[in-house]
Amino acid sequence: MSRRVDPPRGAGDREEENEAMRRRMGGVGWLAWSLGLWGGAGGVGLSPWEAEAVTAAPVSSPFVYRFHVDGVLDEVGRMEESSSPYWCLNSGGRLIIKNGIGMTIQGDLPELDKWRTRYALTNPLDTDLGAHPQNIFRLVTRSRWEHVVQSVSFRVTKLNMSASPERDGWSGILLFNRYLDVDNLYYVGLRQDGTGVIKKKRYGVYYTLAQTRVFAADVPYERDTTPNLLPGKRWMGLKSVIRTNVDGTVTLQLLVDRQLTGNWELLLGVLDTNAGADGAPILGDGYAGIRTDFLDVEFDDFRLERLY
Numbered sequence: 001m002s003r004r005v006d007p008p009r010g011a012g013d014r015e016e017e018n019e020a021m022r023r024r025m026g027g028v029g030w031l032a033w034s035l036g037l038w039g040g041a042g043g044v045g046l047s048p049w050e051a052e053a054v055t056a057a058p059v060s061s062p063f064v065y066r067f068h069v070d071g072v073l074d075e076v077g078r079m080e081e082s083s084s085p086y087w088c089l090n091s092g093g094r095l096i097i098k099n100g101i102g103m104t105i106q107g108d109l110p111e112l113d114k115w116r117t118r119y120a121l122t123n124p125l126d127t128d129l130g131a132h133p134q135n136i137f138r139l140v141t142r143s144r145w146e147h148v149v150q151s152v153s154f155r156v157t158k159l160n161m162s163a164s165p166e167r168d169g170w171s172g173i174l175l176f177n178r179y180l181d182v183d184n185l186y187y188v189g190l191r192q193d194g195t196g197v198i199k200k201k202r203y204g205v206y207y208t209l210a211q212t213r214v215f216a217a218d219v220p221y222e223r224d225t226t227p228n229l230l231p232g233k234r235w236m237g238l239k240s241v242i243r244t245n246v247d248g249t250v251t252l253q254l255l256v257d258r259q260l261t262g263n264w265e266l267l268l269g270v271l272d273t274n275a276g277a278d279g280a281p282i283l284g285d286g287y288a289g290i291r292t293d294f295l296d297v298e299f300d301d302f303r304l305e306r307l308y
Contacts, residue, residue, distance in 0.1 A: 075089045
């Protein structure tokens with residue numbers, strides 16, 4: 001098999017790329033990007049000299065992370081820049097670990113905080129002028145997993161009533177499965193409209209594979225008047241299961257522990273096949289992790305265990 005070799009990139013090529021980036025970002029965004037403040041999946045990233053990068057640690061199954069060591073993990077633009085051997089935060093500003101609990105940023109950032117300044121420049125709409133980088137929190141493992149059970153305990157402490165059009169019923173708390181990159185992965189989790197969902201993102205396009213009502217309400221979800229049907233101030237458990245079958249299809253399941261009593265309820269199960277218009281299943285291993293949208297959230301007892 002021959003290997004493609006791209007020709008050397010000259011100054012003209014780089015200038016064309018820069019001009020395209022200027023048009024896409026606009027003046028302020030371009031300034032932030034050119035200064036190294038534009039980074040990963042929806043976030044702004046860290047310049048390499050701001051983080052003490054460490055090598056990813058080998059992990060065995062089960063992998064259990066209980067957030068026992070206090071500290072702060074800052075967002076970075078690339079996984080190899082992460083200062084944690086287990087995690088990469090590629091959006092959301094900070095993962096804070098305190099008193100045995102992991103958490104997104106809680107509340108408004110101070111006006112002079114570096115993340116507020118950077119997000120105000122690069123993504124003011126989704127982060128409320130930089131006050132809430134946690135609106136787009138993305139925490140990814142540095143280890144890869146294929147056939148796996150993944151779970152986390154969580155508690156929603158606050159809803160951020162952002163003006164962003166991205167805050168809607170589909171926002172919530174979800175687990176990443178087979179995360180290859182920001183455009184190719186599975187999501188399994190709970191939405192702010194009170195439903196549970198299993199989704200696939202393939203080449204940047206979202207496909208809903210299964211969805212069901214989980215939390216009932218006297219008044220239905222509405223973005224401005226009834227903006228969140230997820231229970232608040234209460235610890236719950238969220239679990240996903242993923243495995244590839246002998247015929248190349250992929251089985252995914254969503255489970256919830258509503259009172260954190262160890263009583264897991266199977267909410268959804270779906271078979272991702274090669275049929276239909278939603279693209280081929282995502283096969284092989286990928287990263288795991290946690291996504292939250294427009295919420296302040298606390299975490300505990302993150303666990304990954306291989307099925308085989």
